[in-house]
Amino acid sequence: MKQLPPVCLILLLCSSFASAATVKITVTLSTAPEDKPVTAFTADTPKIYAIFKTEGVSPGTKIKAVLVAEDVGDAAPANTAVLDKTLDLNEDTTDGAFNFSKPNNGWPPGKYRVEFYANDTLATKAAFTIEGEKRTGSSKQAGATEPVPDKNELRAMTDASITTFGEAIKDKDFSGFYLDVAEVWQKQTTAEKLEEIFKDFYDKDIDLPAAIEGKEPVFDESAAINSDGVLVVQGHYPTAPNRIVFELKYVKEEDEWKLAGIKVNLKK
Numbered sequence: 001m002k003q004l005p006p007v008c009l010i011l012l013l014c015s016s017f018a019s020a021a022t023v024k025i026t027v028t029l030s031t032a033p034e035d036k037p038v039t040a041f042t043a044d045t046p047k048i049y050a051i052f053k054t055e056g057v058s059p060g061t062k063i064k065a066v067l068v069a070e071d072v073g074d075a076a077p078a079n080t081a082v083l084d085k086t087l088d089l090n091e092d093t094t095d096g097a098f099n100f101s102k103p104n105n106g107w108p109p110g111k112y113r114v115e116f117y118a119n120d121t122l123a124t125k126a127a128f129t130i131e132g133e134k135r136t137g138s139s140k141q142a143g144a145t146e147p148v149p150d151k152n153e154l155r156a157m158t159d160a161s162i163t164t165f166g167e168a169i170k171d172k173d174f175s176g177f178y179l180d181v182a183e184v185w186q187k188q189t190t191a192e193k194l195e196e197i198f199k200d201f202y203d204k205d206i207d208l209p210a211a212i213e214g215k216e217p218v219f220d221e222s223a224a225i226n227s228d229g230v231l232v233v234q235g236h237y238p239t240a241p242n243r244i245v246f247e248l249k250y251v252k253e254e255d256e257w258k259l260a261g262i263k264v265n266l267k268k
Contacts, residue, residue, distance in 0.1 A: 022056060022118075023054055023055070023057055023121075023123060024055040024056055024123065025052050025063070025118060025123040026052060026053050026054075027051070027114065027124055027126040028051050028126070029048060029051070029114070029128050030051060033049055033051060033097055040130075040131055041131070042131055043106035043131070043132050044102065044106050045107060047099045048100045048107075048128070050098045050126060051095065051096070051097050052097070052116065053093060053094040053095070053096065054089065054096065054118075055092055056092070057089045057091055057118075059090040060088065060090065061088070061090075061118060061119060062087070062117075062119050062120075063088075063117070064085065064087075064116070064120070065115070066083070066114065066116075067081070067084070067100050067112065068081050068082065068112060068113050068114070068115060069082050069110070070110070070111040070112055070113055071111040072108040072112075072130075074254070075110070075179065075183070076178075076183065080186065080190070081190055081192070082100075082178055082179065083100065083173070083175035083178070083190075083191035084192055085098050100114075100175050101173055101175060101176050103176035103178075103179035104160070104167070104176055105179075107130040107179070109131060109132030111127070111128075112128050112129065112130065113126060114126045114128075146225055146229065148224065148225060148231065151219075154217075154219065154233060157248075158217045158246070158248060159212065159217070161246075161248050161259050161262060162208055162209075162237075162244070163209045164177055165177060165198075166211075168194075169198065169208065170208075170209075172195070172202060173195075174191040174192075174194040174195050177191070178191035178194060180258075181258060182250070182251050182259060182260040183258070184253075201264075204266070208264075211239050211244060212239065212244065215237050215239065216237075217235050217236070217246075218237070218238060219233065219234065219235040220236060221235070229252070230249050230250070230251055230260065230261075232248075232249055233247070233249075234247045241268065242266040242267060243267050244264065245264070246265075247261075248261070249261035249262070
């Protein structure tokens with residue numbers, strides 16, 4: 001067997017040790033980068049920051065943070081990965097930061113954690129709680145006898161859904177939107193998947209909340225509840241130069257209509 005020259009052997013050994021190196025990550029949670037670390041937040045906390053520092057980063061290292069709703073009652077299934085965010089690092093940092101925005105209706109009370117990965121290898125976890133009483137009990141889906149909301153309620157529901165959707169598009173962050181939707185939809189998707197589905201909107205120069213401000217939705221068809229108990233609302237906003245056309249689906253959970261599907265298009 002042909003022997004490798006000593007220099008080559010040394011290089012191979014160095015490469016082996018480098019690939020086996022472990023990135024260490026230390027994490028603290030707070031309400032802002034300059035605030036003191038905490039592990040309990042209120043439901044109306046605007047953003048939760050995961051501040052981290054690393055040791056052992058080499059060029060091209062990917063650091064990923066995954067927000068997990070560990071136990072939030074019926075607001076989401078247990079251990080739901082709500083959203084993940086990734087940064088590419090070329091060297092160690094002492095002030096890296098990820099942040100997660102408050103859902104439109106506030107953070108559901110319960111237990112959460114943020115998992116940190118270095119090149120897809122779990123490096124550490126940081127647990128926290130949202131204070132308050134968790135919602136319990138099974139979801140109740142509307143039946144055929146459930147009354148259709150009146151027009152004022154339909155307008156309010158539509159405005160809220162389009163606004164929340166538009167804010168998620170503007171922020172390129174569906175974590176809050178995900179926590180607001182119906183449990184039945186949460187079980188079928190994740191915030192990350194929603195981002196992928198609606199990513200085409202990121203390149204459209206449109207601010208949906210601003211576009212519909214002061215305008216009332218026009219319902220092109222009468223809202224109706226189908227045989228599956230799903231309330232279907234269709235219509236458009238008379239915006240220019242393009243109309244904002246929507247189809248929204250809702251289910252009744254815990255006596256509240258919750259968004260279970262959305263389609264939005266821009267049409268002349």
